[in-house]
Amino acid sequence: MALAALDGTIVSTAVPQIVGDLGGFSAFSWLFSGYLLAVTVTLPVYGKLSDTFGRKPVLIAGIVLFLLGSALCAGAWSMGSLIAFRIVQGLGGGALQGTIQTIAADLYPLDERPKIVSKISTVWAVSAVAGPAVGGLLTAYADWRWIFLINLPVGAVALWLIARHLVEPLRERDRRPRIDWPGALAVFLTGTLLLTALVQGGVAWPWLSPPSLGLFAATAAGAAATVLIERRAAEPIIPGWVWRRRTIAAVNLALGALGLLMIAPTVFLPTYAQSVLGLGPIAAGFVLSAMTLSWPVSAAWSNRVYTRIGFRNTAIIGIGTGMLVLLSFPLLLPYPGEAWQPALVMLLLGAALGIFQLPLIVGVQSTVPWAERGTTTASVLFCRQVGQSLGAALFGALANAVLASRLGGSGDLDSVARTLADGTSQDHLRRAVAAAVDYVYFGAAGAAALALLVLVFLAPRRFPVLGERD
Numbered sequence: 009m010a011l012a013a014l015d016g017t018i019v020s021t022a023v024p025q026i027v028g029d030l031g032g033f034s035a036f037s038w039l040f041s042g043y044l045l046a047v048t049v050t051l052p053v054y055g056k057l058s059d060t061f062g063r064k065p066v067l068i069a070g071i072v073l074f075l076l077g078s079a080l081c082a083g084a085w086s087m088g089s090l091i092a093f094r095i096v097q098g099l100g101g102g103a104l105q106g107t108i109q110t111i112a113a114d115l116y117p118l119d120e121r122p123k124i125v126s127k128i129s130t131v132w133a134v135s136a137v138a139g140p141a142v143g144g145l146l147t148a149y150a151d152w153r154w155i156f157l158i159n160l161p162v163g164a165v166a167l168w169l170i171a172r173h174l175v176e177p178l179r180e181r182d183r184r185p186r187i188d189w190p191g192a193l194a195v196f197l198t199g200t201l202l203l204t205a206l207v208q209g210g211v212a213w214p215w216l217s218p219p220s221l222g223l224f225a226a227t228a229a230g231a232a233a234t235v236l237i238e239r240r241a242a243e244p245i246i247p248g249w250v251w252r253r254r255t256i257a258a259v260n261l262a263l264g265a266l267g268l269l270m271i272a273p274t275v276f277l278p279t280y281a282q283s284v285l286g287l288g289p290i291a292a293g294f295v296l297s298a299m300t301l302s303w304p305v306s307a308a309w310s311n312r313v314y315t316r317i318g319f320r321n322t323a324i325i326g327i328g329t330g331m332l333v334l335l336s337f338p339l340l341l342p343y344p345g346e347a348w349q350p351a352l353v354m355l356l357l358g359a360a361l362g363i364f365q366l367p368l369i370v371g372v373q374s375t376v377p378w379a380e381r382g383t384t385t386a387s388v389l390f391c392r393q394v395g396q397s398l399g400a401a402l403f404g405a406l407a408n409a410v411l412a413s414r415l416g417g418s419g420d421l422d423s424v425a426r427t428l429a430d431g432t433s434q435d436h437l438r439r440a441v442a443a444a445v446d447y448v449y450f451g452a453a454g455a456a457a458l459a460l461l462v463l464v465f466l467a468p469r470r471f472p473v474l475g476e477r478d
Contacts, residue, residue: 009128010135011074011159011166012104015097016044017139018155022147029152032087041207042091046098047105048393049199053192054103055110055386056245059379060187063111064174070103071167078159097156106386111174113373113381118473119311121370126308129366133300141293191237191245198230202394206401215405249380250387258467259372260391262323265459266365267395269334271403272445272452273299273354280445283424284344284438291347298351299358306362311370313363319371320467324460326364331456333357338446344438364459371471395455403451407444414440 019026019039027036058066077097084090112124146154205223213219238244251257273296281292306326314322333356341349369388376384411424415437424437 009104009108009131011163012047012101013132013135014139014142015078015101015159016040016047018143019094022143022152022155025147025152026090027087030084030087030090035087035091037207038091039094041203042095043098043101044393044397045200045203045207046095047102048203048390048397049196050099050102051106051386051390051393052195052246052383054106055382055384056188056192056243058107058110058382060243062176063107063114063382064170064176066103067107067111067174068167068171070100070107071163071170072100073097074100074104075160075163075167076100078156078163081156082153106389107382109369109389110373110382110385113370113385114176114378118370118374119315121373122311122366123308125366125370126304126362129307129362130300130304133303186243188238188241188243188245191234191241194230194234194237195245198227198234199390199394201227201230203397206397209401210405210408246387247383250383253375254466254468255375255471256372256384256387258462259368259388261462261466262327262368262459263365263388264391264395265455265462266327266361267392267397268399268402269330269452269455269459270361271396271399272334272448273357275400276403276407276445276448277350277354280441281347281350283441284445285347285350286344287347295347295351296354299354299361301358302355303358303362306359307366310363310366314367314371318469319367319471320463320469322367323364323371323467324463326360326362326367327456327459327463330357330360330364331453331460333360334449334453334456337449343442371473374473375471377474399452399455403448406451407448410444410447411440414443 017040023036023039026039054066054070074097077093077095077100080093080096081090084093108128109125112128113121116124143155146152146158201223205220205227209215209220209223234246238246238248249256250260277296278292281287281295285292285295287295310322310326313325333353336356337350337353341353369385372384372388373381415424424441427434427437
């Protein structure tokens with residue numbers, strides 16, 4: 009899990025060295041987008057495969073594919089080849105992310121599950137935040153290729169431990185398991201079209217340009233074809249019960265909204281800390297990391313709450329508190345403020361979201377038997393990932409629109425941030441960035457309100473939890 013999270017962010021500080029060595033500056037954003045896209049679109053496929061063949065073979069195959077992609081990335085000879093190998097790496101990362109969460113639900117009973125899930129969340133959060141720092145150190149004192157080579161010994165140890173010590177109970181399965189390969193291909197292609205439209209829209213081309221409109225139209229056609237294929241499949245990759253069951257559908261929508269709102273702190277807060285507060289990259293990372301301190305702690309203790317008032321009510325308290333915390337950022341923080349003020353907001357936000365996300369994941373996993381748990385977990389994580397991509401597109405457009413209105417119709421967040429990073433002390437630019445981030449946090453609070461409404465009106469009051477034997 010640490011490797012899958014680390015490789016989502018570790019490349020960011022090595023971009024100048026990679027571009028200087030390989031060229032291809034215009035395409036470097038796909039070093040991030042290609043990896044995350046491959047992870048996202050393969051989640052439903054791996055979820056179904058783990059329900060069909062078991063978790064262990066899927067996880068081992070994912071680790072091998074991830075390490076193969078890492079080795080290929082280290083030997084890349086051009087930007088195009090590096091992007092292609094990053095996608096291979098992401099194809100393995102999708103197996104890691106979803107299958108590990110499913111194994112946690114398999115191995116630990118309901119009363120012990122919050123502790124292990126909070127530990128997994130801690131590993132994920134710390135690795136994701138540490139990624140840029142690790143990448144910077146390896147690039148400065150070694151070579152950018154070590155960013156990928158370092159995965160090989162660590163991943164080999166993980167592979168050996170899992171192969172040797174992970175023991176799954178024997179379960180009855182069909183002698184000839186049927187795999188819905190047409191459905192898997194349809195899900196993969198539709199997800200790729202959607203995420204490409206969201207990632208590249210407003211960056212590589214305008215939102216209302218023919219490429220964006222064409223991609224969204226192709227996404228709609230792909231979604232329709234996927235529904236038709238899945239309805240006819242004997243063992244569909246995304247079965248209809250994922251959306252027909254009220255509990256799973258509500259959790260999918262709520263965690264999709266979580267992915268949407270998480271873009272505000274993870275993407276825009278570092279820019280705010282550097283451009284408005286004048287902090288360096290490392291200090292800005294510490295402001296963001298405050299959230300990773302409180303999130304796992306509140307998650308680990310959430311079982312003391314949901315065992316008394318239920319999964320739904322605990323999540324409602326968490327997301328309701330999170331909405332108020334998000335609103336406090338634009339309404340209560342002074343300009344320019346001190347670094348401890350946004351850090352305190354992030355500390356409170358992490359505590360709120362910890363008791364929102366974990367009860368929903370643990371709760372929804374507890375409503376399905378073993379043979380449906382991988383698919384259920386993958387659908388939840390897939391919705392969260394799509395929410396993040398949608399949030400990056402929506403809030404990026406919102407921030408740039410606010411900047412354009414404040415600066416007389418010119419400028420975007422990236423260019424203004426670079427100008428301020430060069431040492432300029434133009435106060436009107438800092439105020440414009442602060443206003444843009446404020447509006448993003450308003451949008452994130454709106455996403456939290458959406459999740460709250462979903463839980464209040466769509467989620468059942470009591471999740472239909474199965475017994476441990478079931």
